[in-house]
């Protein structure tokens with residue numbers, strides 16, 4: 731009886747020591763955990779996180795929108811007028827379209843990165859921002875357009891006016907061409923008969 735009592739004490743102490751061996755071992759190796767969120771983890775080089783669009787370089791080509799498998803990118807463009815100067819991108823491409831809408835519904839985004847590769851000016855990219863949760867889902871609809879609502883309206887109105895003018899000019903030219911007299915081909919005189 732007494733013997734069993736001491737064996738139990740021995741087993742208890744031994745199992746505690748076995749458990750503590752692992753704990754003591756970790757006291758003398760560098761920690762693998764970090765004090766998140768005070769300390770941020772180092773992300774892999776190609777990590778996919780929140781998207782960003784540099785509108786200064788966007789030419790409105792729609793390639794990113796077409797590549798998106800879940801249709802979470804919506805872009806609208808308006809043709810610039812011959813008198814407009816939209817400048818060039820940092821890659822040297824001349825901008826010809828006003829981008830009047832550029833929305834990304836990041837709540838739908840599956841972070842596939844497919845929109846990033848086709849961009850000819852490399853202006854849509856993944857950032858290292860991964861903490862962007864919201865209480866309101868509407869806040870996950872990102873609007874990247876830099877024009878104000880008023881400017882968008884003005885751009886659209888001017889483009890519509892220009893198109894109307896062009897259509898009127900075309901119609902006038904067509905009417906003029908229709909009204910012009912048709913010139914009959916010159917009649918050939920019959921060859922002279924030998925006397």
Ligand code: SF4
Pocket residue numbers: 781797798799800801802803834838839840841842843844845846
């Ligand atoms: S990462 Fe994928 S899902 Fe997200 S916007 Fe780009 S193409 Fe669409």
Ligand code: SF4
Pocket residue numbers: 783787788789790791792793794795805848849850851852853854
């Ligand atoms: S692919 Fe690039 S340049 Fe073209 S619309 Fe998208 S972000 Fe703009």
